[in-house]
Amino acid sequence: TPAARLAAIDLGATSGRVILGSVGPNELELRQLARFPNDPVPLRDGLHWNLLGLYRNALDGLALAVREEPGLASVGIDSWAVDYALLHDGRMLGAPFHYRDPRRGAVGPPLVHEHVDAAELYRRNGLQHLPFNTMFQLACDRADGVLDGADTMLLIPDLLVFELTGAISAERTNASTTGLLDAATREWDEGLADTLGIPRRVLPPLVDPGTRIGMVSGAALEVVGAPVPVTAVGSHDTASAVVALPTTSDDIAYISCGTWGLVGVELAHPVLTDAARRASFTNEGGVDGRVRFLHNVMGLWLLSECVRVWGEALPTLLEQAAAVQASVPVFDVDDPRFLAPGDMPARIADWLREHELPVPASRPALVRCIVESLAQAFASTVSVAASLSGAAVSAIHLVGGGAQNALLCQATADRSGLPVIAGPVEATAIGNLLVQARAVGAASGSLESLRALVAATQRPQTYTPTTTRKPVTHG
Numbered sequence: 001t002p003a004a005r006l007a008a009i010d011l012g013a014t015s016g017r018v019i020l021g022s023v024g025p026n027e028l029e030l031r032q033l034a035r036f037p038n039d040p041v042p043l044r045d046g047l048h049w050n051l052l053g054l055y056r057n058a059l060d061g062l063a064l065a066v067r068e069e070p071g072l073a074s075v076g077i078d079s080w081a082v083d084y085a086l087l088h089d090g091r092m093l094g095a096p097f098h099y100r101d102p103r104r105g106a107v108g109p110p111l112v113h114e115h116v117d118a119a120e121l122y123r124r125n126g127l128q129h130l131p132f133n134t135m136f137q138l139a140c141d142r143a144d145g146v147l148d149g150a151d152t153m154l155l156i157p158d159l160l161v162f163e164l165t166g167a168i169s170a171e172r173t174n175a176s177t178t179g180l181l182d183a184a185t186r187e188w189d190e191g192l193a194d195t196l197g198i199p200r201r202v203l204p205p206l207v208d209p210g211t212r213i214g215m216v217s218g219a220a221l222e223v224v225g226a227p228v229p230v231t232a233v234g235s236h237d238t239a240s241a242v243v244a245l246p247t248t249s250d251d252i253a254y255i256s257c258g259t260w261g262l263v264g265v266e267l268a269h270p271v272l273t274d275a276a277r278r279a280s281f282t283n284e285g286g287v288d289g290r291v292r293f294l295h296n297v298m299g300l301w302l303l304s305e306c307v308r309v310w311g312e313a314l315p316t317l318l319e320q321a322a323a324v325q326a327s328v329p330v331f332d333v334d335d336p337r338f339l340a341p342g343d344m345p346a347r348i349a350d351w352l353r354e355h356e357l358p359v360p361a362s363r364p365a366l367v368r369c370i371v372e373s374l375a376q377a378f379a380s381t382v383s384v385a386a387s388l389s390g391a392a393v394s395a396i397h398l399v400g401g402g403a404q405n406a407l408l409c410q411a412t413a414d415r416s417g418l419p420v421i422a423g424p425v426e427a428t429a430i431g432n433l434l435v436q437a438r439a440v441g442a443a444s445g446s447l448e449s450l451r452a453l454v455a456a457t458q459r460p461q462t463y464t465p466t467t468t469r470k471p472v473t474h475g
């Protein structure tokens with residue numbers, strides 16, 4: 001089987017990238033063709049994504065890929081979850097809202113809970129309560145009177161697929177983050193949609209990763225330059241990241257560590273117990289019907305918001321933080337006050353004061369405090385994932401941009417008592433490429449064989465625990 005040339009469009013909440021991949025039975029090579037920031041846009045009605053700018057950058061990146069590889073076999077798109085556009089007759093009804101918009105986060109959940117309580121929701125959709133899950137946002141749209149005019153709701157990757165090909169679809173892994181997918185059947189829960197006054201017509205036909213959706217056509221073709229086939233991938237970025245864990249063992253936990261830290265294990269069946277709900281664990285849909293049983297930890301967002309407010313460079317701050325000798329306090333990174341954009345250093349200081357803990361006196365000490373607090377949350381979440389699911393965990397795979405943060409990887413190893421295997425940094429794009437490669441016949445087999453290819457071709461770095469702490473309980 002010859003290697004296939006494929007393109008991955010991967011839109012993270014911090015940055016987007018277009019990556020050209022070459023994938024064959026013993027080959028997995030990546031080349032970044034474009035990278036662009038993803039900065040939210042505050043409008044009078046709330047916080048939005050710069051969706052048109054992201055799409056333009058994605059188109060240009062794809063055009064570059066075609067220029068480099070005229071025989072490009074396929075392109076796949078993934079992005080952050082939950083957010084969407086409403087459309088009427090193929091026209092977008094306004095710029096998509098950003099999941100960090102505070103007004104919608106406050107208004108949506110009570111509107112839904114008027115009809116369905118949290119326990120019943122969990123039994124049906126198996127999702128961690130996050131105030132921005134799609135169903136809550138749709139409840140806001142309904143209250144604002146803008147749902148009536150819509151005939152379709154498209155999640156961000158599905159929206160880009162639509163603009164590229166004209167096809168209307170809902171890729172299943174990302175659809176699992178809406179709150180409207182039945183956790184057991186993985187079909188739309190139309191009864192729940194009815195209860196919430198969400199018209200069934202806005203829920204597009206579901207497609208599985210690996211499905212050929214269409215070809216680049218229309219206005220997009222003018223820019224891209226060739227009718228490239230578009231393949232559905234694990235379009236939820238976290239689903240694609242989990243495809244690309246460089247391992248074939250199943251006694252591991254993962255941390256997809258970028259803007260968020262998604263911490264959990266892969267399972268064959270959802271865990272819909274009340275204990276899992278109270279521990280804020282989610283059962284999201286993975287590629288090949290796997291379940292991503294995980295918890296959203298606030299993630300590197302905490303650090304990037306500080307860096308933004310300070311106007312300093314992250315690598316320098318991390319170096320200084322590594323040299324901090326004084327002990328630093330640990331705070332609850334998952335406190336909802338940290339969700340919206342704003343003055344993160346001040347908010348963390350407030351949290352510490354309220355809990356009668358010392359506020360770090362310097363920027364490096366605060367960075368250290370954030371890193372240690374994230375590592376603590378990662379370690380305890382791994383432990384809870386193991387005990388709620390019964391999964392054995394003997395190592396942690398940390399993938400995504402955070403794999404470049406040696407201080408964080410080491411602190412996570414130290415606080416969990418488990419080895420942390422860090423990398424690949426671009427796991428999400430790799431997972432995106434691998435699912436396409438399988439669809440075009442350049443790779444084959446189960447997720448395990450795709451992961452074996454990652455293990456054979458990528459070079460993760462292992463961090464061994466240096467302090468003796470109680471290890472995570474097994475099974």
Ligand code: ADP
Pocket residue numbers: 011012013014015016257258259260300301303304314315318400401402404405406
């Ligand atoms: P997303 O996919 O959510 O946009 P990424 O996986 O790209 O996020 O991760 C972005 C994060 O990676 C940044 O917020 C930053 O904390 C971290 N990061 C990026 N470059 C470096 C670096 N050179 N050293 C340490 N951390 C880094």
Ligand code: LRH
Pocket residue numbers: 012013079080081082099236237238259260262296
């Ligand atoms: C990470 C992510 C995460 C979701 C959040 C909205 O980018 O997709 O899995 O919970 O964004």
